[in-house]
Structure formats: C-alpha cells, structure tokens
Amino acid sequence: MVKSPLSFRLRQNAPPPKRKETRKEGNKKPSKCPPPKIEQSKVEVAAPSPLVYPGGDTAFKALLSARFCAAIWSHISDCDETYNFWEPLHYLVFGKGLQTWEYSPEYALRSYTYLMCHAAPAYIYQKIFQPNPLLMFYFIRCILGLTCAFAEVFFYKAVCKEFGVHVGRICFTFLIFSAGMFISSTAFLPSSFTMYTFTAAMAAWWQQKYALSIFLTALGSLLGWPFVAWLGIPIAYDMLIRKKKYLDFFAWSAISLAVILIPMVIIDSVQYGKLVVAPLNIVLYNVLGGHGPNLYGTEPFSFYFINGFINFNFIWVFALASPLALLLNYFFVPSKHRSTLCLPCWLSLSPMFLWLLIFCIQPHKEERFLFPIYPMICLSGAITLDILQKLYFRVLGLIQKIPNGSHYLDKTIIYSLIVLIITSLMGVSRIYALYKNYHAPLDVLMEVNRFPLENNVPEKSQVNVCLGKDWHRYPSSFFLPNSNWNVKLIKSEFKGILPAPYSDGPNATKLIPKHFNDRNEEEPSLYFNVNKCHLLVDLDLGKETEFEPNYAKQKDHWKVIKTYRFLNSEKSNKFFRAFYVPFLSHDGDYVTFADFNLLQSTRLKVKNK
Known part of the structure; x- marks a missing residue:
C-alpha cells in the first residue's frame, strides 16, 4: 500500500496524482478533461491525512494472485464451457476431442478463430515441454487469469481517476473477494472474454481513449460474443451525441471491423470449408431462428436477482440501488463537489442496466450471461457505498455540530470498513462452498489421469472412460492421460442432443455429421455400450431409474476405486449449500453430500493398442 501525496483540500474524490513529468512545461499536452473547480465547502474543508490506496503494481499483484487461485x-x-470450448481446443492441439452440433459446418455458430487464440500458446507449450495434458489445462487457465488481471488493473486505475480514490479502493476490494469474479475470471467462455474486453473498454472510455475503447468493444463483440455490442451504446452516445466525434467514431469502427472480422472470416471459412461469418450466424440463430436458445431451459424473472446475491451478496444490492443513490446524491450532496472527472455518473453506469434490461426479459437465463458486467457490478456497488457515506455525513452535520475542517471519511470510514469486511467474508464463504461442494468431478478425473501410473497401464492401451447422467460435469479430455484414452457417453434419462467425437482425418472440421440437429432432439446413435467401458464416473444420489442404475451396487460388474464427496442439492438447505458456515456446512442437518465415484469394470481388461 502506498500513500498518496494529495492534500485533498478540494474533495476526497479527486483523482490520484500523476507522476511528475520530465519534459518542459511548454511541451505538455492539454488535459482532455476539465480540471476540478477550486471551491470551498462549508462542511468538507480538508482531509486530515492523505488516503491510502493500492498503487498499480500492488493492485496487479493482488489481482493476479486472486485470479491464479481461481485458475x-x-x-x-x-457444460457449455467443456463441450463448446475445451473439447474443440483439445481437438486443435491433439487431433482428438468431442464436437457439438454448433461446430457442424451445417450451422457454424462458433468461431475457430477464438479457439485458435487460446490454442496457439497451448500448442507451443505442448511442442516445447511435452507436458501432461492436465498441466496444459491449468496453463491455459493461468493465461486467462493473467489476461483478466491486466484488464482489471487497467479498470481500477481508471476508476480511481474518474470516480476518486475512495471509490477505487472499494471497487478493488469487491473485485478481489467477490465470488462472481472468482467464477468468471478464468472460465474459458466468450462471456468471460467479453468481460475482459468490455472492462478494458470502459477504462479506456473514462480516460477519453476513444479509439482503444471502440477497438476493444469490437474485439469482444466479433471475436467473443456479438450481443456485447449492446454495451457499447453509451460509448457511441458519448462520441456521437455529446462530443460530436462523428469522424473518429465511424473511422475507428470501420478499422476495427476490418482488422478483426476479415482475418476471422478467412480462418473460420478455411476450417469449415465454406464461407462463414460466425458472429452473424449466432445472432441469426438466437434472434431469427424460431426456436432459438429457449430449447435449453428457461428460468423465472427472479433468477438473476437471486444468482446476483449469491455471487456478490450485498454488493449486488448496492449495485441495483445505484440509480436511487445517484438521485439522492444529486439532491442532497452539494453540487460543487464533483463525483466524476469526465463523464456523468449515470452515463458511466448505464451499460450495466442496459444489459440487465435485455437479459432479464429473456426466458433463457444462465449465470454466464451476466459475466460481461461483473466488474461494473463491483463499481456500481462501490459508488453507492460512497454516496451513503456522504449522505450519512450530511445528516450527521444537521443533527450535531461538526468541527470545521472535518471530512466525511473522518466520521464514516468505519462503516465502509465494516461493509468491506462483511462482503469479503461472504465472498470467501461462497468461494469455499463452491470448492467444497462441487469440485469432486475434477478430483475424480485427476484420479483417472493418475490411473495408468498407479496401475501400470501401458501407454498405448485403449481405455474407455464412460459418463452417464453426469456427462454435464465432465471437465474435459485434458484430464485424460493421453490420446489413447476415450471419453464415451452412455444412455441416461437425459433426452437432448449430446456431443460426439470429431471424425478421424485432417478435414474433420469440414465434414457435416449426420447425427446432429439444432432442435435439441435426442440421437440414440451417439450412446456407447456400457459393457465396453473400462472406467465409469457416476454420482450416487441413493436413487435409481431404468437408465440410471446405481452402478456402485453392481458388485459383480463394477468396483469402486475412488470416491469424493459431492453436494446433494435436493437434500441440502439452500443457504448453507450456497455459503460455507463453519460447524454448520458439514454433512449433517443442513447439508447432505453424496458419493462421486470412479468405478472400474471387473469384467473388461485393459488391452494394448
């Protein structure tokens, strides 16, 4: 932590100081934003001491540590992360993986260019070091965490400059300890990628770096998720309506479009064997495709509000209350104290509410759909908390005499510390609950990865690892020891379309599989015979159906070789399964766990290739 030399004679929310320039005064460029007005307040006169806040280097180290923990x-x-991204990536690196209907040339909804951006470092790493595939999985995750940390520290420094140091350090704390950022920061998903690009685009926008903000918005929209272009509306409004920068906006939009889309279309067209504009295809399917995404489950209107509280606790409440807080700030906090440097606060926060407006009314809701605005949730919550401190100080000044020279933080800093402690503890509690309750599938597949070494299985042996009802919990083929091991899907009660292995040969991405459809209709030909499975992954919930028997009880067919505990959500209290509470979130009255088993066939022996 470093001390700012600011005297804070104007207001606490002044931007952090810039380093001294070595160039002559006459060579300095004029500031793109007006300097704060020097006006004296009747109540806020001077801060007794400079604020303490993390510098850029310290912030980056802290954020990177948090993101590596997430990795x-x-x-x-x-499961969309596994089958639409990790599995095709495994195919690009090793020539083997599972394919979904979205990668069929008939539909071509997904971009191989996005995958190749991640496959390039993985391929180089594989060629140089020949690592275990599992190490490659975590190597890619660490790269994602590093990218996220870079975007966040850029965001944090811009927040300090635009909204003030106090808002910046609150936002910084929210970013580090929120469970939402822990989940999204290293997810291999376009929604996480667009979170990186949009976070950086907002930081560039607040610093009046319009060309960079346009390019980053275009990068996220074209290479990541096309719907994120909606988040760029406030930037366009600022440039076109407020600043009249018509030439800059259209010129940089055209340049960004050409630089990103042309190589993308070329790469995807080569991979699919026909002309493909993947962003256009996914928009047409979801908007004009008739059935669209609603085939894959719908959620009630309250879904995002409940999910937002679970992942951000009271930060989410503060974020949703930010419009009301801004109104109160406008009417009851003296206008002479600027709350922002370059842009109206309502305009800066508008992307979050524009995003919620669109996705809350959509029947199909998923947690990952809100990833792009997660950092904005932290910022909105920080601004609300800062305004509440100012309002409290204002009320306090009306009911008791406050000494001249008092600053609102003198009387309110303890309350912000209490809020930060509570929200941080709740965030850590949620993060630990996620690890404790749901990490078993990764642990079991790690056992599969160690299986050849511990059981002297020859390297060239063909081994079938089967998944039944737990197919959606499979982490990816990177957890298998080598390319001779095969993941197979057996019949379960699930009635939708399942992924299938890529065809053999160099042109697999260009071939149209006959067993895929875009209507989520079951395809029986994709099921594997359970009697040909060498290993089986199965969650024992203590109940059976015709297609989901309890394999652990079939002693003559299977033996349990490893078991991990996995949450039985149906038999667990909603609060205690969402947050870890010491002495209460153990297997007992409030939380119930089931056995997540790795089973080995007693009839089928592993054979060499």
Missing part, C-alpha cells in the same frame, strides 16, 4: 481451485460450472 487452480475453480470448478467448471457450465
């Missing part, structure tokens, strides 16, 4: 301990919460 190592976070589980995969969405």
Whole structure:
C-alpha cells in the first residue's frame, strides 16, 4: 500500500496524482478533461491525512494472485464451457476431442478463430515441454487469469481517476473477494472474454481513449460474443451525441471491423470449408431462428436477482440501488463537489442496466450471461457505498455540530470498513462452498489421469472412460492421460442432443455429421455400450431409474476405486449449500453430500493398442 501525496483540500474524490513529468512545461499536452473547480465547502474543508490506496503494481499483484487461485481451485460450472470450448481446443492441439452440433459446418455458430487464440500458446507449450495434458489445462487457465488481471488493473486505475480514490479502493476490494469474479475470471467462455474486453473498454472510455475503447468493444463483440455490442451504446452516445466525434467514431469502427472480422472470416471459412461469418450466424440463430436458445431451459424473472446475491451478496444490492443513490446524491450532496472527472455518473453506469434490461426479459437465463458486467457490478456497488457515506455525513452535520475542517471519511470510514469486511467474508464463504461442494468431478478425473501410473497401464492401451447422467460435469479430455484414452457417453434419462467425437482425418472440421440437429432432439446413435467401458464416473444420489442404475451396487460388474464427496442439492438447505458456515456446512442437518465415484469394470481388461 502506498500513500498518496494529495492534500485533498478540494474533495476526497479527486483523482490520484500523476507522476511528475520530465519534459518542459511548454511541451505538455492539454488535459482532455476539465480540471476540478477550486471551491470551498462549508462542511468538507480538508482531509486530515492523505488516503491510502493500492498503487498499480500492488493492485496487479493482488489481482493476479486472486485470479491464479481461481485458475487452480475453480470448478467448471457450465457444460457449455467443456463441450463448446475445451473439447474443440483439445481437438486443435491433439487431433482428438468431442464436437457439438454448433461446430457442424451445417450451422457454424462458433468461431475457430477464438479457439485458435487460446490454442496457439497451448500448442507451443505442448511442442516445447511435452507436458501432461492436465498441466496444459491449468496453463491455459493461468493465461486467462493473467489476461483478466491486466484488464482489471487497467479498470481500477481508471476508476480511481474518474470516480476518486475512495471509490477505487472499494471497487478493488469487491473485485478481489467477490465470488462472481472468482467464477468468471478464468472460465474459458466468450462471456468471460467479453468481460475482459468490455472492462478494458470502459477504462479506456473514462480516460477519453476513444479509439482503444471502440477497438476493444469490437474485439469482444466479433471475436467473443456479438450481443456485447449492446454495451457499447453509451460509448457511441458519448462520441456521437455529446462530443460530436462523428469522424473518429465511424473511422475507428470501420478499422476495427476490418482488422478483426476479415482475418476471422478467412480462418473460420478455411476450417469449415465454406464461407462463414460466425458472429452473424449466432445472432441469426438466437434472434431469427424460431426456436432459438429457449430449447435449453428457461428460468423465472427472479433468477438473476437471486444468482446476483449469491455471487456478490450485498454488493449486488448496492449495485441495483445505484440509480436511487445517484438521485439522492444529486439532491442532497452539494453540487460543487464533483463525483466524476469526465463523464456523468449515470452515463458511466448505464451499460450495466442496459444489459440487465435485455437479459432479464429473456426466458433463457444462465449465470454466464451476466459475466460481461461483473466488474461494473463491483463499481456500481462501490459508488453507492460512497454516496451513503456522504449522505450519512450530511445528516450527521444537521443533527450535531461538526468541527470545521472535518471530512466525511473522518466520521464514516468505519462503516465502509465494516461493509468491506462483511462482503469479503461472504465472498470467501461462497468461494469455499463452491470448492467444497462441487469440485469432486475434477478430483475424480485427476484420479483417472493418475490411473495408468498407479496401475501400470501401458501407454498405448485403449481405455474407455464412460459418463452417464453426469456427462454435464465432465471437465474435459485434458484430464485424460493421453490420446489413447476415450471419453464415451452412455444412455441416461437425459433426452437432448449430446456431443460426439470429431471424425478421424485432417478435414474433420469440414465434414457435416449426420447425427446432429439444432432442435435439441435426442440421437440414440451417439450412446456407447456400457459393457465396453473400462472406467465409469457416476454420482450416487441413493436413487435409481431404468437408465440410471446405481452402478456402485453392481458388485459383480463394477468396483469402486475412488470416491469424493459431492453436494446433494435436493437434500441440502439452500443457504448453507450456497455459503460455507463453519460447524454448520458439514454433512449433517443442513447439508447432505453424496458419493462421486470412479468405478472400474471387473469384467473388461485393459488391452494394448
């Protein structure tokens, strides 16, 4: 932590100081934003001491540590991450993996260019060091964490400059300890990628770096998720309506479009064997495709509000209350104290509410859909907390005499510290609950990765690892020891379309599989015969159906070789399964765990290739 030399004679929310310039006064460029007005307040006169806040280097180290923790301990919460990104990436690196209907040339909804951006470092790492595939999985995750940390520290420094140091350090704390950022920061998903790009775009926008903000918004929209272009509306409004920068906006939009989309179309067209504009395809499918994404489950209107509280606790409440807080700030906090440097606060926060407006009314809701605005949730919560401190100080000044020279932080800093402690503890509690309750699939597949070494299985042996009802919890083929091991899907009660292995040969991405459809209809030909499985991954919830028997009880067919504990959500209290509470979140009255088993066939022996 470093001390700022600011005297804070104007207001606490002044931007942090810049380093002294070595160039002559006459060579200095004029500031793009007006300097704060020097006006004296009747109540806020001077801060007794400079504020303490993390510098850029310290902030980066702290954020990077948090993101590396997420890379190592976070589980995969969405099967879309496994089958639409990790599996095709495994194919690009090793020539083997599972394919979904979205990668069929018939539909071509996904971009191989996005995958190749991640495959390039993985391929180089594999060629130089020949690592175990599992190490490659965590290597890629660490790269994602590093990218996220870079975007966040850029965001944090811009927040300090635009909204003030106090807001910046609150936002920084929220970013580090929120469970939402822990989940999203290292997820291999376009929604996480667009979170990086949009976070950096906002930081560039607040610093009046319009060209960079346009390029980053375009990068996230074209290479990541096209719907994120909606978040760029406030930037366009600022440039076109407020600043009249027509030439800059259209010129940089055209340049960004050409630089990103042309190589993307070329790469994807080569991979698919026909002309493909993947961003356009995914928009057409979701907006004009008739059935669209609603085939894959819908959620009630309250879904995001409940999910937001679980992942951000009271930060989410503060964030949603930010419009009301801004109104109170406008009417009851003296206008002479600027709350922002370059832009109206309502305009800066508007992307978050524009995003919520669109996605809350959509029937199909998923946690990852809100990833792009997660840092904005932290910022909105920080601004609300700062305004509440100012309002409290204002009320306090009306009911008792406050000494001349008092600053609002003198009387309110303890309350912000209490809020930060509570929200941080709740964030850590949620993070630990996620690890404790849901990490078992990764632990079991790590056992599969160690299986050849511990059981003297020859390297060239063909081994079938089967998944039944737990197919959606499979972390990826990077957890298998080598390319001779095969993941197979057996019949369960699930009635939708399942992924299938890529075809053999160099042109697999160009071939149209006959067993795929875009209607989520079951395809029986994709099921594997359970009697040909060498290993089986199965969660024992203590109940059976015709297609989901309790394999652990079939002693003549299977033996349990490893068991990990996995949450039985149906038999657990909603609060205690969402947050870890010491002495209460153990297997007992409030939380119930089931056995997540790795089973080995007693009838089928492993054979060499």
